[in-house]
Amino acid sequence: MSFAVLALMLCVFCLGTAEVALSGILPEVAADLSVSIPSAGLLVTAYAVGVAVFGPLVTLGTLKVSSRKLMLGLMGVFLVGNALSAFAANYELLVGARLLTALSHGTFVAMAGFVAAGMAPPGKEASAIANISLGFNLANVLGVPLTTMIGQAFGWRMTFAAITLAAVLATGLVAWQVPRKDVRGGSTELAAGGVKAETRVLLRPVVLGTVLVTVLAQGSVFAVSTYISPLLRFVADYPASSVSLLLLVFGAGSVCGNFLGGRVTDRSTSVGVFGSLGVLTVMLVVFWGFLPVSPAVPVVLFLFGAAGFAIIPALQTRILRLSAAAPILALSANVSAFNLGNGFGAWMGGTVIELQWGVRNVLLVAGAITLVALSLAWLIDRLSRTSGSAPVAHRTAESELSVGEAG
Known part of the structure; x- marks a missing residue:
């Protein structure tokens, strides 16, 4: 770095x-x-x-x-x-x-x-x-x-x-x-593309669709992370004193996932997106299935954190490459999408609990939402390829960055 x-x-x-x-x-x-x-x-x-x-x-x-x-x-x-x-x-x-x-x-x-x-x-x-x-x-x-x-x-x-x-x-x-x-x-x-160019790129179906994928994927992660304490304490039966340590395990997983997500996406954007969403879907279901077996929880929690944060570089890079001609507004919209996903996830998890489906089933609902995100990402990938707008590499200065002093 x-x-x-x-x-x-x-x-x-x-x-x-x-x-x-x-x-x-x-x-x-x-x-x-x-x-x-x-x-x-x-x-x-x-x-x-x-x-x-x-x-x-x-x-x-x-x-x-x-x-x-x-x-x-x-x-x-x-x-x-x-x-x-x-x-x-x-x-x-x-x-x-x-x-x-x-x-x-x-x-x-x-x-x-x-x-x-x-x-x-x-x-x-x-x-x-x-x-x-x-x-x-x-x-x-x-x-x-x-x-x-x-x-x-x-x-x-x-x-x-x-x-x-x-x-x-x-x-x-x-x-x-x-x-x-x-x-x-x-x-x-x-680049001096202006408002029209940036807006036109953002409004392309493949770009807007990927922004929606971000909302759904981040929502599923945040639905679980918002209610992780009651999951660990009341479902997995961990004492309150253990929650902070388990959150460190989750945090360590998130750091590793962010690093791995970037490396994998460097090799292939599609593998980065589909891989992170696929693993996240599986880990949410596995997390649900293993509860309340406490010994397995730290490992599953680490892997959940890794998958949940691998989606960040994968989806940001996806947006960058889909909107390479004028990427700034699209990237900013995707950052907003992560925050909208946070709000959506907290609401979704709270709704599951209010409906008395049980805290544990927040994981299952989140897994279903991630599966929807994965399916939508696949459809967008098909659409981008058939329409000739597949992701491209980040372009050089001549195509994306204007020449001259920026000071």
Whole structure:
């Protein structure tokens, strides 16, 4: 991993940590701002909705801005939003600060993946995207536990202060390491395709269909991960003290899956997409079948985490290659799709429980949704091949990146 990609990954780590850090300190936030815990939980929802809505809009509004300048500007907005969160005097101001912070998320992640893929050697674009999405893995494995400890020890406002400090360092690295000119000979400035070109590419059936696959696949993962604690405690009969350790196992699996998903997708986009979705479907059913046999749960949980996070570089690379002529809006829409999938998954899992089908059957329903996603991905692959729009490799500077200084 180059220092430039490392800098971008660290920014994504900060973004991912900011998105979910509140989940570990909800009681502290609720008590300090005199609101209920469910109301405090809406602060997480507000961020996710903000990412889903603002991502494509910000992307469309900034197509003429060079990628390096845009990423630095977006991180500046992120820094301001987090600083305001730390000083928010009431609940309403904190909601506003969270929405401001979310403004930068979708476009930055899409741009970081695009720039990382552009700097990668030919055939290594998926691994570059996996390096970027590793930031989200580390946010869950390291960022959330660390910020939770900080918030519980020094107050929830220090959680946002810590994220702000980390983001300052990451932004400085981007300014220092991300080149004005791409290492493959082009500028990191966007191609001047404009709004029409980006919108036309996004609205192609194969691209929109892949975005829907992302919503369904991410929804199935999040349906289970949202209710993983009751699954482990009340179905697998693990004590509460073991849940954090098992979540580390899940996190380790997610890191491995992200890495493996990138490597496999480098070799074949179709194998990366079908393989990750197929393994995810199988692991959800296996997870359901093994419960409540506790000794098998750690292994299955690791494999579930691996399959669930292998889909991220696979689907982002799929979008990149289907929309190679004008990929930025499509990539941003796919980032929004992951966030929509989070909301859909949480709702789906909650609905299964409310219908009294049992927490265990969340796994089975999630497996069925993943099977639908796999079937849709197969249909899209057939359509793309018959229509002559099969995925292509990430193109060179002449076709995707305009020539000139991006500074």
